[in-house]
Amino acid sequence: MNSLLQDDIILDCRAEKIFYSDFLAVRDSHVPIRKNQITGFIGPSGCGKSTVLRSINRMNDLIRGFKFFGSVQFHSMDIYDKKVDPVAVRRNIGMVFQQPNPFAMSIYENVAFGLRLNRFKGNMDEQVEKALRGGALWDEVKDKLKKSGLSLSGGQQQRLCIARAIATGPQVLLMDEPCSALDPIATRQIEELMLQLKERFTVCIVTHNMQQAQRVADQTAFFSVDISVGGRTGYLVEMGATKELFSNPQEQLTKEYLHGDFS
Amino acid sequence: MNETKNNLLQLPNLERHPFEPRALKSILLSTITVICAILACVPLFSVLVMLIYRGGSRINLELFTALPPTAFQFDGGGISNAIIGTLFMVGIAALITIPFGVLAAIYLAEFGPYSKIATIARFSAKTMSGLPSIIAGVFAYAIMVITMGSYSAWAGGVALAVLMLPTILLTAEETIKMVPKRMKEAAFGMGCTPSQSMTKVVLPMALPGIITGVVLAVARAAGETAPLLFTAIFSEYALEPNDPTASLAVLIYNYSNSTSENQLELAWAASLVLVVLVFILNMVSRWIGSRTRK
Ligand SMILES: Nc1ncnc2c1ncn2[C@@H]1O[C@H](COP(=O)(O)OP(=O)(O)OP(=O)(O)O)[C@@H](O)[C@H]1O
């Protein structure tokens, strides 16, 4: 890889082995994530895309039996270092989930929630508005901020979750199939939003939609499942600039997967 | 030709045949279920009717304000001390068990669901929820009455607390567990610590369910007699928490054997008050429960 670009790497995830109890879910996957770019994770179901993504902000710590071997360098710190507080990691690396999951409180409170967690002292109204604008939701909800977050449509809920995640100013946003519960129009809105977000944040997105990966991702990582050893272990097959990967894949497996999808 | 034949074959017979054996059997079975459902309502309503019939005449202001009559007083008197005593002892029990039970439930549901302590606590709570109430009385007698040297409202409260704790613990654990996983994930994804996720997201959602469990436990405790016989017994005087204390349940138990017509009537009236109290508590818990589902 070009050494000049090394500086751009904000997160360097080296997942040597990831276990759920004694099941080896992912092996040997080195995923460097570049600043202010969108990195797409693609691959067949069960290949460990979510597992790797959730390892990047230690969301998997909540799962019993989860074990991570390797390192995730974030600003010259390994987030799996014993000294690191996983709560602090999650405050800097935000997450948006497959199912929109606003809290059962008002739209305003959903966004203010993270700010209050961080003991935000400034002008709360202003900050909430800024985040909702950042989430491309402000115009739709500005007259009903007191309404429950659960009263919004699925696409609006997902944008609320994005607004909630960016309100506290994280550096990285992880999104696990953020559009798979949404219709094509809402999906387009979220995609446009992502392209805006990358000016200020670094984004990682898991997607099953090849067109979506091509539309939004600067870098794409292709994962696959290795069934040769008896288990079903996922691993990174190849990673590179999206255009490059789609037009000229280096590995036979990638070629087959991309072709299977298009022909 | 072929088409008509096919059509005839395909057209199913959709008419009703009410006198076929199959239809008759079905009618018979559904009638039996309706009758059983009606019969299931009979006990509650006949108890209510009887209580209103026998005790209704004494429902007046004096009942709620006056102290019980002596055996030789032929009319008048009330059950104010028993009502206050019941509320006081149930109140003590609630004050002990609510913080205790809910905090323990948080541990069982969230922080250490698979730990040894949690397994043991859950098992003992399940066993305790079937504990005969008289055992709770004997237990509180041993640890409170003997050490303090007197029957007291405090001892009564502790006996009721022993009975209430498992119900509160188990229902609170269930409702905390029922908060959807994606809500907890959202909280952790925002960078909540486990305790922030609990207090800001999980508990507010579980609260109505927890309150329902508390109210049901209180309703059950309010009607318990056996544990109070060993701990608070009875008194004809106003509440004095360090001394024997009257309660509705024990008043009913004592006066229902009385030879005094006046005391017998009061026993009926007290029963009515107790049933109405339990009834109201149940309504409150259902009302809170129905608000959750919105
Ligand atoms: N909580 C868990 N406990 C045990 N095994 C798990 C758990 N989560 C995932 N796995 C296993 O790890 C492997 C990778 O799962 P993962 O969810 O990362 O796949 P994925 O690539 O995200 O798939 P999909 O595209 O279907 O979302 C699978 O074999 C799965 O069964």
Ligand SMILES: [Mg+2]
């Ligand atoms: Mg997944």
